[in-house]
Amino acid sequence: MRPLDRNKPKTRMSNSTLLFIIAGIIFVLMYGIAIISFPVSFRQFQTFFDFFNLNAALFIVILGMCVVMIGGGIDISVGAVCGLVTMACAMLLQSGAGNIWGAFFLALGIGLAFGLMHGFLIAYLEIQPFIITLAGMFLAQGLLTTLHKEPLNVTNPAFVALRRYTIEIPWLGTVNRLGVFIPCEIKPSVIVVVVLIILYAAMMKWTRFGRNLYAVGGNRQSARMLGINVKQTIFLSYVLCGLTAGLSGFIFLLTTGAGNIGNGSLYEMRAIAANVMGGIMLNGGVGNLLGAPIGTLTLLTINELIRAAGVQSNLQAIISGLLLYVFIVLQSIIVSLRDRKQFKLALPSWLKLHRPQDEKIDH
């Protein structure tokens, strides 16, 4: 007896994997270009770590956004929630009533509250996610300006100590001009980012919720037919996004040390851009979660590259827009070319089905 699966076509690489590989190649290319054009700064490991050190909050926001985008939704309130959390935590720490843990749980609480609100309204009342999260954005911005308008510097000693705390990596570093070895430094928030990336990636890959989310994002109707609780899955994705937005606010405060109205502004747009660069589609159901940090790194590398090149500030925005354009077009062309090829292959695979019989006749 011939094994049956011989007739099966070879398993194709999924679109998620393909887009993820493209994102990875683009990042490596961009970083390669950066190293070639500015070897002094980009060859140092510290430059790479500084992406994480300075943009830890952005990385976290993008993870939450990625989860929602895979589920076929969108959350444009993340930036505003992040800003609100920084201000609320700064006020709590400044008032002397709370310690770091208090601020941490306040951050999670605010994020959870927004997430629950969005999740309930979007999943169970079936309201369009864009409008609800837009309302959430207005709400967070309004609360932020009501709370405090001026920048608020946090002087809580425990918090400042935590903020100043750095972890040295003794086996990585550079030798400066005087011959002194300077080890690389990372902030505690970087560890949070890495842990979260691993957690989220594992969740999307191996848990029931993660697989359900892909199914729901791909096709809601068929997910329901498969017996997946669609509403609950969507609800949980928004709750997760809210939680991560809250956490990112706390990390933002750890990075900058001040509550400010402008904190986290336009993060939602940067998050969408980074996710798209990382191969996560806004339609839902497509994308590898690890693409989100890769897309963010690409975005940051481009920004850093343009800044290092000394381009006029107005041209910077235009050039990064153009690069985004190139990536989007590239992704779209590759995906559509691939679909076409699959279409052409339909006939041979149909012929293959009959091959065993043909062989018999030949014998």
Next chain:
Amino acid sequence: MARLKKQFDRMSHLVLPLSVLVVLLIINLIKGADYFKITLINGVLYGNIPNILFGASELVILSIGMTLVTAAARGQDISIGESGAISSAIFVQYVLSAGEVTIWTILAGFLISCAAGIVIGAFNGTLVAFFNVQPMVATLILFLGGRSIAFIIDGKVSPILANPISNQIGTVIPGIPIQTPIILTAVFIALVVVVLKTTNLRLYVEAVGVNPSAARLNGINPRKIIFLTFLIMGVCSAVAGFIAVNKVGRHDSVNLLKFIMMDAILAVALGGNSLAGGKFSITGSIIGAYTIEVLNRTLLRLEVNPEAIKTFKAVFIIILMVIASPVVRASARKLIDKGKTFFTGYSPGQTGALNKAVVSMTDSSAKKEE
């Protein structure tokens, strides 16, 4: 009678935005009875209502374009403010370089800015229609880079439009009692209505929005239609930019039409349109746009703390969307039906069975509607 009912059914999607508008107006009336008072100052009508019409003019025009894009492309254009800023920057540069400003210079500048708007629309439309990029991602490019382009066209910080004709377009033309932006908006709406009534645009856009592949099988090219809606959006944003820059009198590339896409998308949703494409109602969007302007002005009139205005706006939107949500509507209808059967079907003896039968019928109908 039946015809009237049919007409009413066709208008049923307008009930919500209209009732919201009425509620807001009543709140305003309670706050001060002179709300609808219109005064004649120097031969021009002023008052709350003209101010609302004046203030919402750009938003109305943009929400018309946004409705079409949303219906056909099943996504939103978030670069409308930026494309308005770019096209109006070109307009301002043309007018400033012309030397002597006549009505023809303004008109030529307007047409050039419309052409610029079409080019921007073509850029977005190509990405969405031919490269199958999601509209929001495609327009994100211009959203991020557009203001810088406008600034580079300006060359310096906010060039000033100091000529009498621009001033008249932004405020009033002597002898006409209505502010010019209101007239321009009315003309634009009339044009759109004529186009929608005389052409197949509405049918094609709705067909593409409901099901692109079905539309393609029926001989409509969905790519072409989506591209066309983006071109229309470009013209809309150019007109809005033209009005906005003439209103302000100078071109501020950073703040002109800033974040107006949020309000425009909101107007589309308030008008009862689905943001996932398909059937659309321009009337609803226009009412939605005016509702947003009334809401903004009501909050100011109620002397809400300016810092907290956004909070109130958010709460208002959430309440409105909850009322409009399909789930809440279905359960409300179920409740009403239950109440009806309770009152009408109450007769001793057979109430239980009858009630059950009627309730189960209404239940299934409600489920179908879900």
